Amino acid sequence: MNNPNHNFSRLDRKKKRKDKILNVLIAAVVVAIVITSSIIFLGGDKEQSDKEDVKNNEEIVEQNKDDEVSKEEDPSLHDEEVEEENVDIIDEDTELEEVEDVEITVDPNDPIVSQSIVNPAWEPIGTEQTGEHASVYKRDSIDWIEKERALTYATGLSADNMIIWKLKNGGSPQKSIGIVSSKDKTEKYQVFLEWVDNEGWKPVKMDVLTTLDFNY
Template sequence: MKNDFDNLNEGARSRTRAKRRKTNLILNTLIVVVILLIVFVSVNIFFSNDEGAADNSNATAENEKGAASSDKQDNKDNNGSKNADEDKNGEKAEQSDEGSADDSESAEPEDNEDLGDPVVTEGGSDANVKQTIENPGWQPVGTTQSGEHAPVFDQNSVDWQEMTLAYSYATGIDKNNMTVWWNENNGAPNTAVGTVSAKGSEQTYRVAIEWVEGQGWKPVKVEELIQNDKR
């Protein structure tokens, strides 16, 4: 009877141990699964952070690159606009210079080389004339005046300046290096006569000119004087 009881206790203990081992196995398995899950989640979080940082870094780099490219393009556009403005300003300045040159040239006579041979005769209108020079090729010197013309013998007038240009043209003396000793009417409407010489020179000329309507003053004759009678 006792042996049967012992056998029953032994069987109960065996079942309890088996159940305990099974429980421990389940618990250990769960622990391993939990640890694996923790590791898996940690790895995912770690790599996700790295990828996010890398993406942010790449995005920042791309943005900086784009900004640099944009700035470079803006600078290029600004330089292009500046160069275009400078070119336009240069063209305007050049056109202005050309216009000024054209205006100046409009009042300048043609080159003396195109005038032909002058006719030179001894003496002239009085005893103080050494020789008289006339040239059929002389042309009007041009004018900026319009409307009805009457000679104006005022040194500050446009008409006076155009008269001195005609004297310079006829004598070959640079108007900026010419002294006008006398300038007056020559006895008829729209005529004038002036006594001129180069600065510092004793050689003096008396120049007769006449007005050509719309074209300016034209030399008629030049008399080379023996001495300056208007000094």
């Protein structure tokens, strides 16, 4: 005769085994779902990021192409750049030539003259005088007026901003010396002039003075 309790225990063990297997299967399914979801989510983000990077790169390349086309379509922009570069080069060369040509000397023992300048580019200022030249030191004479023009030419001072402190013989009838300054006395010069026949007075040397307080 069978024992009912024995049969019940066997059924109970079978049920527990089935429940255990079912739980394992459920857990495996959950893990599989989590893994699949993670792959889909992360992969989607990466794909979206890659698409955005590609789009941005395409926009940058397209912009660069547009800039290049704009420069090619407007050649005047390139011409202006070249012209500006050429102007700079010409200016630099001119300044170098001027520095090389102009002779500047300094005598540390001369308290009156800060520097002496000889510029080979100086030329005779022209003249209205004819015949044999005679140097005249009388204001309003043509010779005086032409000496004054030579002084403004050498110093760069305008006639209405220049005081002539002294205009005298420079050691011969065809040489003169002018002591001049700007009206505010910030610029002070001693200019040596020589007469060139039929061409007028020519500056040959200019001293930049430190003071006007000396014996002219």
